[in-house]
């Protein structure tokens with residue numbers, strides 16, 4: 001059984017005219033790392049909300065089709081149940097602090113207290129997350145007095161500690177410095193290799209090309225493509241859907257470097273190899 | 283965000299006492315002077331509270347609280363001693379105003395009680411972390427939703443202050459004068475009210491989602507990050523306090 | 537005269553450690569990117585320039601005026617700041633009211649204010665959302681509103697705190713166009729960014745903040761040519777620069793176009 005099964009999902013926000021999500025059908029296997037890309041307003045965040053049950057339990061409006069996670073219909077189960085299995089990091093880090101806790105470490109503990117995780121286990125998970133996101137030095141700081149990037153790290157950590165089986169991340173690195181971004185991607189890749197299913201919305205296309213197993217390209221609430229990074233970024237007419245391919249792909253396109261089946265390099269190391277061959281050929 | 287809760291984070295044996303024991307202390311130390319009706323007992327209670335404040339290292343914090351109440355106290359003295367009709371023995375006079383002895387005695391009783399209540403409660407407020415209060419109540423069966431609400435109430439003022447500062451920064455950043463004399467400040471303050479209310483309403487919705495994401499409504503049996511406040515001498519202290527209360531009642535009845 | 541002079545600037549938050557440890561900088565009209573690790577003090581620095589925070593010691597002169605000696609409101613006619621968190625900036629209930637708030641306050645006449653408001657909204661592509669409530673719009677759109685509300689004030693200096701957060705490629709190109717246009721008009725744009733590709737493609741000068749100091753300050757290309765120093769500041773060179781480095785090229789590339797053009801030329805030369 002697939003981890004996530006979405007069948008002809010449609011959704012319209014209350015008081016709006018257009019479908020934010022317009023007939024999505026796809027499956028995701030356990031342990032996959034999926035990148036969701038697409039221009040502003042494409043429906044990425046709405047899909048995240050649907051995968052975590054916030055649509056339709058929190059956002060009302062018109063809902064059609066179904067989302068199943070581990071075989072359970074999200075629409076028919078309670079948020080309290082879904083939130084144990086599915087974690088979500090929202091797009092805007094400034095509104096994700098609970099406001100009930102005075103220090104970063106207590107902020108991380110909040111979800112664990114709700115889940116009833118025993119004290120010792122709680123401490124272990126918090127230490128791990130503090131180290132993973134390099135926020136150990138902030139452990140006793142007030143979560144509302146952090147810089148944007150620090151707050152985003154705390155937001156990610158506070159969901160990671162809950163060990164969700166399915167992790168949904170909505171632009172989790174938008175305010176991180178370049179090395180922080182790379183570290184988050186590496187950490188997430190590792191978690192996915194350990195069996196966590198991860199769905200991640202990102203505009204950082206080069207990192208998606210490097211780390212995602214598959215890329216879902218959304219536009220106008222529909223799937224334009226759902227395939228490996230190489231296949232998706234080698235497509236023509238990406239620009240018509242508002243997407244600039246990774247810089248490595250653009251360089252290779254400019255140099256006319258592609259393989260026999262018409263595919264372009266999408267990652268740094270692929271591009272290095274191919275450009276080298278290109279330079280040495282005559 | 284400014285933390286303007288009164289709690290003073292220190293280590294002392296007073297801080298170690300758990301919240302429930304402190305509640306009993308509040309009750310007993312307010313009840314005894316009232317039951318006894320004696321100014322001396324009242325003064326004794328105040329003295330003990332003062333000593334406890336000193337031990338807890340929060341005596342300094344007490345000064346502004348007492349100073350603020352001084353105003354109230356003075357008006358009590360004046361009203362009680364000078365203006366309540368029916369007193370006869372003049373104790374001393376300030377020009378045309380006579381202060382009566384009965385009035386002064388009565389006033390001192392009120393002042394002593396007032397100070398007693400003030401000191402006893404301030405000791406608890408100054409030495410107990412608000413979130414510990416909430417957690418104690420939660421462990422005693424308060425629902426964690428209510429717990430969150432109470433916690434938020436503790437934070438309303440700091441939150442309002444910080445949200446006002448944010449919006450006022452946004453406004454002066456775009457040319458609205460907020461610095462200067464009282465008139466300018468008041469004029470700048472009024473347009474703040476609307477946005478502060480709206481932003482807290484919008485914030486509520488996003489906050490609710492953020493809480494959901496942390497399994498806030500999960501029906502698991504909760505655990506706690508902070509150890510339950512375990513006060514070693516909880517039982518003897520509570521027994522002594524209650525005994526004092528019983529003794530004072532008996533003494534009064536006899 | 538420099539548009540901004542920063543002299544021996546020191547700053548710490550109350551009860552915090554010293555965050556900025558003696559910064560000396562001068563800004564002319566070159567568009568300038570500020571990059572650095574999370575928590576390096578970049579946001580704090582632009583709030584100091586804006587006058588919202590005051591130096592613990594040292595001075596900041598905006599057009600020769602010390603920020604300690606003028607109210608933030610008066611300074612606002614000369615220097616605008618787009619906040620990192622649009623939620624910290626937006627407080628009106630319609631997009632139009634939000635954007636025209638600044639022009640009104642700095643005394644621009646009504647019809648001119650209306651005109652520059654509408655122009656700013658067109659420039660960020662929100663002309664169809666004039667009457668919407670900002671709270672109903674998405675995070676990326678709210679960021680654009682806060683940019684428009686600064687553009688509408690036509691200040692000589694524009695500070696942008698992470699303007700590209702949540703923007704798609706179209707939005708980034710739009711912001712890039714704005715930066716170039718402002719620079720072309722002789723106005724100073726200073727922007728904090730974590731997107732190195734965008735920095736490389738857009739800004740003339742780049743500053744690196746690290747450990748409370750400005751450790752690198754040069755034209756953008758020179759900064760990114762010092763790969764090791766950039767990495768030590770918890771940054772990475774732009775992706776295309778990394779490609780060139782890995783291939784052992786001595787040239788520091790900042791855009792894909794330049795990379796392609798040079799590669800094709802070298803290949804032609806090689807063939808002949």
Ligand SMILES: Nc1ncnc2c1ncn2[C@@H]1O[C@H](COP(=O)(O)OP(=O)(O)OP(=O)(O)O)[C@@H](O)[C@H]1O
Pocket residue numbers: 013014016020038039040041042043044045046047091674675676677702704
């Ligand atoms: N709360 C809401 N109420 C009404 N309409 C909404 C709401 N949230 C999003 N929409 C609309 O739904 C559509 C999809 O929005 P969504 O936020 O999912 O896009 P997105 O791909 O996440 O964009 P971005 O890259 O800007 O985050 C858009 O047309 C948007 O205007």
Ligand SMILES: Nc1ncnc2c1ncn2[C@@H]1O[C@H](COP(=O)(O)OP(=O)(O)OP(=O)(O)O)[C@@H](O)[C@H]1O
Pocket residue numbers: 145146147148149150175177283549550552555572573574575576577578579580581620
């Ligand atoms: N109001 C505040 N009170 C106390 N400390 C603060 C406050 N705001 C920020 N800080 C601290 O000051 C440091 C610098 O913060 P600042 O926001 O300037 O960083 P930044 O370089 O903009 O980081 P980012 O890239 O994450 O936005 C951080 O360590 C932060 O935790």
Ligand SMILES: [Mg+2]
Pocket residue numbers: 044045046091170
């Ligand atoms: Mg989104």
Ligand SMILES: [Mg+2]
Pocket residue numbers: 147148149578579580620697
């Ligand atoms: Mg910042």
